[in-house]
Amino acid sequence: MVAAERRSVDERVCADNDSNFAVINQKGIDPPSLDLLARAGIIALRRAKRRNMERLVLACGGEAVNSVDDLTPDYLGWAGLVNEHILGEEKYTFVENVKNPHSCTILIKGPNDHTIAQIKDAVRDGLRAVKNTIEDKAIVLGAGAFEVAARQYLVNEVKKTVKGRAQLGVEAFADALLVVPKILAENSGLDTQDVIIELMGEHDKGNVVGLNLHTGEPIDPQMEGIFDNYSVKRQLINSGPVIASQLLLVDKVIRASRNMRKPS
Incomplete structure (x- = not known):
């Protein structure tokens, strides 16, 4: 057998x-x-x-x-x-x-597990960014240029179309968008106020510019090849107000429960 x-x-x-x-x-x-x-x-x-x-x-x-x-x-x-x-x-x-x-x-080599994990995350982020770009068929200027331009548009155009307290809401939302260039400036060791003022001044002149993290000077993101995913940026803008509303709702619930405990 x-x-x-x-x-x-x-x-x-x-x-x-x-x-x-x-x-x-x-x-x-x-x-x-x-x-x-x-x-x-x-x-x-x-x-x-x-x-x-x-x-x-x-x-x-x-x-x-x-x-x-x-x-x-x-x-x-x-x-x-x-x-x-x-x-x-x-x-x-x-x-x-x-x-x-x-x-x-893709074969990833490194001296230790932490380095390999960091490289793997970077590769995944890059692949997902390319995938999003192909699916969206659109991109957004990066380096904080989009946020400053959106802020200028909200303050100069959208704010005029509403009345009453809604203007305060538009202004608050517009100022919140500046968090992105502020964080970029802070992480690069730059003066936040000087950077924001300079960027806003360029946008008032009609120049859509972003932040150079090395020099702190305004740059053209398109010429430098700095872009963000459209889908990611849209999701952030949509989820930001939702999260803020939920946090405010939690505060209202806590206040209401405290008021109910007080004796009449």
């Missing part, structure tokens, strides 16, 4: 190889079969993770099959280079130079 099983496996493994092949399997491959494949010039990788198999299909094309009986040239993917690197104490197999990739892997 052992000999018959060995013969059956060998028949599946052995084949004439005129091209370079790589076999990647989610399950195990016994050492004799690995040896036979290696003699035929076929790289065999075993115990691959399912998510890696799914990414390989997106990167290289082809399809994953459950049986060698179903294996035909139509199911094969293509890659220009498959090689193995030893990084530290771990072995990594790189599949490179694919023709039409829809997936890729």
Whole structure:
């Protein structure tokens, strides 16, 4: 029975190889079969993770099959280079130079876990920013330029269209938008008041400018390539008044409960 099983496996493994092949399997491959494949010039990788198999299909094309009986040239993917690197104490197999990739892997290296986590967060933020830009098909000027321009528009245009206490609300909302350039200036060690006055002066002249964190001077964000995501900025503007309203509502509830405790 052992000999018959060995013969059956060998028949599946052995084949004439005129091209370079790589076999990647989610399950195990016994050492004799690995040896036979290696003699035929076929790289065999075993115990691959399912998510890696799914990414390989997106990167290289082809399809994953459950049986060698179903294996035909139509199911094969293509890659220009498959090689193995030893990084530290771990072995990594790189599949490179694919023709039409829809997936890729970014290998992050660092001296400690904290550094790797920081790099990973930065990569994720960058990818999400690109994704938002593609979906929104729009961007907003960064470096605090949008907030100062919005503040000027609210004070000079919108405030004139309302009457009574609503004007105070518009003015308060407009001043709240200046928090972003103020924080940028504080984090850069700049004088907040001087920066805001200079930015507002430029906007009054019709120049939509932002803050240079190195020099504290106004800059053109578009020329410097500084932009923010439209969807993120919209969400912040929408959620800000909602959060403020909820906090005020909590204060009213606390005051009401205190008044109810007082004796009549």
